[in-house]
Amino acid sequence: MTDRTGLALYDRAASQAAGGIIEVYSTSFALAARMLGPRVRAHVRHVYALVRIADEVVDGPAAQAGVDTAGRARILDGLEREVDAALADGFSANPVVHAFAGTARACGISADLTAPFFASMRTDLTTVVHDPASHDAYVYGSAEVVGLMCLAVFVNAGTTVPVRPAPDLVVGARRLGRAFQDVNFLRDRADDAALLGRDYLAIGDDHDRDRVLDGVDADLAAAAAVIGILPPDCRRAVTAAHDLFAALSRRLRSAPPDAARVRVPTSAKLAVAARAWLGGAPQGVRS
Known part of the structure; x- marks a missing residue:
């Protein structure tokens, strides 16, 4: 097989396709990903590209294209089947799935993590108002397992045999993913209600908002x-992501409940990235 038709070329093309998804959809994530070491950078992009595509099936483009709820469920089921097959076979005709499967097989990511992720994505097609129990189940599948996938990459990329991450790191990955998701719920609360009819947090008053x-x-x-205690080539990027969401948390706490979508200005994002790049420790959330 020549270089122009071989698996290595397809792997590179799939990786570039996944990277392109991230560059278009999330400037903040793309900035943090550039701070990862080369050992892990492409793998993390592969994970987030699959997550982004699944989310776009559930919301936004698929619905705007005229696909009804049942149709989106079928597409999501098909995407999960593609992922399961690629995890087993090591190949997919879908470049984003192929890139993800290569990462998953190399880093020890299995259906133990992908199944709850897809289950949470399906929840968005059927549940519009969450109680505390359904919120926790949704956040585990939609965010905590993504943190665990990234942790598997951090620990296992470049190794011969994947190992289980240390328990303290597992807890930290889950809690960071949960924090990210709840911050996103808070700042997108008005849009979720107006455009999607969803309420993830069941906030009734300022006390509930402060509790979140x-x-x-x-x-x-x-x-x-x-x-x-993460591998050194991951710490700066994770610190930057942590500090960006800490800044969002501070801004949300000081903003009125009916404020427009809270953002961190680009200049502040760059300052967060620079501080993390220089080795600064994660910043406190109420500083």
Whole structure:
């Protein structure tokens, strides 16, 4: 097989396709990903590209294209079957799935993590108002397992035989993913209600909002405590992501409940990235 038709070429093309998805959809994530070491950078992009595509099946483009709820469920089921087959076979005709499967097979990511992820994506097609139990189940599948996938990459990329990450790192990855998701729920709350009819947090008053932010801050603090034991080529990027969401948490706490979508200005994002790049420890959420 020549270089122009071989698997290595397809692997590179699939990886570039996944990277392109991330560059278009998330400037903040793309910035943090550039801070990862080359050992892990492409793998993390592969994970997030699959997550992004699944989310686009559930919301936005698929619906705008005229695909009804049943149709989106079929597409999502098909995507999960593609992922399962690629995990087993090592190949997919879908470049994003192929890139993800290569990462998953190399780093020990299995259906134990992909199945709850797809289950949470399906929830968005059937559940519009969450109670605490359904919120926790949704967040585990939609965010915590993504953190665990990234942790598997951090620990296992470049190794011969994948191993289980240390328990403290598992807890930290889950809590960081949960903090990220709840911050996104808070700042997207008005759009989720107006455009999608969804309520993930069941916030009735300012006390409920403060309770959610207190949980976010506790999760961010717990995650910060273990960033220092991650592999060195991952710490700066994770610190930058942590500090960006800590900044969002602070801005949400000081903003009125009916404020427009809270953002961190580009200049502040760059300052967060620079501080992390220079080796700064994760910042406190209420500083």
